[in-house]
Amino acid sequence: MPLPRTRGTALRQQLAELRGPDVPAKALDARALAALAANPGCRRRAILDGAGVNKATLASALGSPSAFGQSQFALTRGNAFEAKVKADGGAELLRLVHEKLDRHAEPPVDARVPDLTAIGPEGRTARTALALREATEAYGAWTLLDHPMLALDVAGSPAFLEPDAVVVHPDGGWTVVEIKSFPMLDGSADPAKVGAAARQAAVYVLALEEVAARITVADVPAPEVGHQVLLVCPKDFSNLPTASAVDVRKQRAVTRRQLARLTRIQDIADALPEGTCFDPARPAEELTSAVESVPATYAPECLSACELAFHCRDRSRAAGAVTSLGRSVRAELGALTTVPDVLAAARGEAGDAADPTVAALRRAATLRAEALGAAACR
């Protein structure tokens, strides 16, 4: 039993210990959050993210480095495009917001672009909240918040998020703007990429709603956070910006539900053995057992979402887990969760023939063998 401590600071202390002395916390970004929400059952990921552990460094220390990396070409182009969209006080960006989302409002001229610099993420979050409040009070004016900072409570600890931009409309409504460098070709972009952007934007919408609920503006109705976000992309093969409104209601609802489902980090932390530490400077063996002490739910989707994927995949495969072949495979096999179990049941060496899954497996095995036999003697 840990000693009773004051809750908030105690947890923070506990998480710092998990991260290791002198290891700075890695902030959660919206991308990580959206991915976290995509696999809400994974306690391993929840505690590592919650404690601000740098999972990429950890993966390397474990001997299974992650394969995520960004090409400097993509980075350069992405930055150049964002700068172009935001040039001239965001004139082009505001024009697109006006055109796609708020045609009835006055066209934006001389929009306010408040300075949001402050010290530390808490400071920037406070500065952003203040700027949002002022902008909402400045009825009739357009305001562009360039890289604001928002806080969102994730499983009991705060995550700081930095959207590309938030626009406050003359009527006081707020809109999230996402600037991406994949092209919108003949009016439509790669649906997978749009989906990822929408999930990210949904996280920002949730965070903004928390801010909106906190600030009260005298004589002005509570600010409304748009469920349509603006996705700005290069048009066709050029680098001229074009935009489209993306409805993120669904993603917002899903993410909210998933975030609520995340096991409280406190509970996971409390269940860890005394002295657990994820400091990448520790020997690989110690790290491995620290990581293994938190249950994980690996599935192939992790490969594109989590830095620890290769480590967890090796473990999952070594354990013969059928989920390593895909969630749908797992769903098909009922109570049988390992490869040897399934094969034994299919061969009639184990399992109860009255179990419908077992019966179906045997039937499948027979039909498969018959077909292969027929093909072999052709």
Added chain:
Amino acid sequence: MSLISTLARLEAVSTGRAQPAATVRHRHLAGRPLVFVPLTTAGEAGAPLGALVGTDRDAPRLLVVPQPRDRDLRFQFLAELADVVLPYVDSYAEAVEAAERNETDPETGKRVKVEVELCADAPQLIVPSRAGIDFVRLLGRSMRFRRTAEQDPEAPHPAPPRVPLLGRWLTHFGERARVPGSALLLAATELLSRHWATGQSTLEDQHLGALLAWIDPPAGMTGAEAAHAAELARDAKGQLLHPPAGPATDPAFDNKLLAPALERYDRARTALAAAEDGLEADERLGELTAAERAIRDLVESRTRPTWDAVWRGLDLLRELPEGARVEERWTRDRWSFTSHRDRITAGEPPQPRRDDAVTAANKLATREREQARLEAQEALDDPLVMAGRRLSGEAFAGEVTDVVMTYSEGKRPSPRPLVTLRTDDRPHLGERVKVYRSLGGKPQSAEFVGHDGDGVVLRILDKMGRGKEPEPGSVPEKGDRLCFTLFEHEQRGGAKLPDPENTPWTHGGPPGEAPHEAADPLTAEDVL
């Protein structure tokens, strides 16, 4: 995934080798396919970095864009690509055979048979992966609206002469690839994973190297080990030993090798431009050539392994006998090729950016119909696929235990034999459900009459000739092993959609004047 393919995957895990997911080859493979292994520049839309292309596995043509942001160099690449692809495509446009097609006579409005040409064979493009197919489509889109100097003498950056034509062809290949069972443009990963089940997930099967590693692991290694190495093994400098099949490159390659090489090239170009005399220029030209050579080597080093892998995959696929109905689907591809050839010869404009309502609906209907056709044909061609349909209750096989002759009532009684089939399968049969079996390649239909113990009683309905007595061989006999399906074997043409000029207003109305598709506007920092 059906339980049968799941089992195959699990067996692959436990044996360390991919297991068959098909017993015949379900796609046509051309005798002389054109393999295309492109690389693209990260972050740019359709800015190629280079490619290997050709029909000779020992002598691919290497095409490189030494500075992908330079429009002229990209045009040069596309022109060279056109020099390889278009002669290949053209070589199939000449040889034709006579064929018949139903057409609506414009004057009488009646359906009449007309004699038309059908190309005797068609070109086939093979790319490494699904992403390669998207890239072909993207390249097609980026080129087909370009204007050449001949078309538009005022065009500020005219495209080389054959580039727009290449764009139209690549667009056609890309569109055709959306049709299930088509084979004009295929991805090696999809071909291989259709025919083998690996011990990894379908997501991981998209990696050509890992997929091949499971199907044909090097001696002394399991598929899992070989796949792991193919995916992740890096050299001392952090470069992947097996580069990804593209078109995207590995970020470590971009940052550590490509970026410095491009910088060197840019520097050499600037230096050459600033050369003050001939001697200096010669020297600097030497450096520029060397810098370009270095980039070519880099591109070749990243594409050659994939090139070899694609051909190895084709070898493996050729070992499988071709399914009986594959040829029939290839004929549809030949029709598709022939009609695009005709549209180009007739001087029709390039495919529009967006389809009008009728074209879009037609394409969708075609895809649905071809999907149904493909599913039926694959099952009929391959007992392993049929096994999956039997497991799901959509087909059943067994031995004929009894045949009783009965006749239809009416003036001219026809044979309606009752056949009892003993089967262990559990088909979803309702009263009078129609079922089909293949009789000499044609479907013979029967209807479900009832169960008799573990036998299924069926009444045979057709394909027995016109007489009172059935033609010999047309009625099953006791002891025959038969397989009946609940799905139809042949697909009728889809629902008839109105001709474009009769499009209802709810669907956008008739197309007006065919919209003139303007070229993409050019901007100063334009990337393509």
